[in-house]
Amino acid sequence: MPDEERKKLGFGGMLKGVMYGMASHGNVTAALRTRMYMEHLFMFITLGDMLGIPVLPPYYSLRLLPYAVPNVKSWKQRVFRERDFTDALY
Secondary structure (H helix, E strand, O other): OOHHHHHHHHHHHHHHHHHHHHHHHHHHHHHHHHHHHHHHHHHHHHHHHHOOOOOOOHHHHHHHHHHHHHHHHHHHHHHHOOOOHHHHHO
């Protein structure tokens, strides 16, 4: 934020912004986690046959493939990565 805008807000405005950010952090984190789970589910349903689990018939998977191709590499890395007990904490 530029210095001119900080001077206009004053200390009360800046404190209000910090409190708003602290209050909404949990909601934003939960929304991002939900989005991640939905993306995992979408990729699993459309490309589950890559893992050996055919969920959808190949016709529908091929129709959705152009939308899923940009995310395939990162999805496979997330699915196949090694996990330990601390992952459940976050």
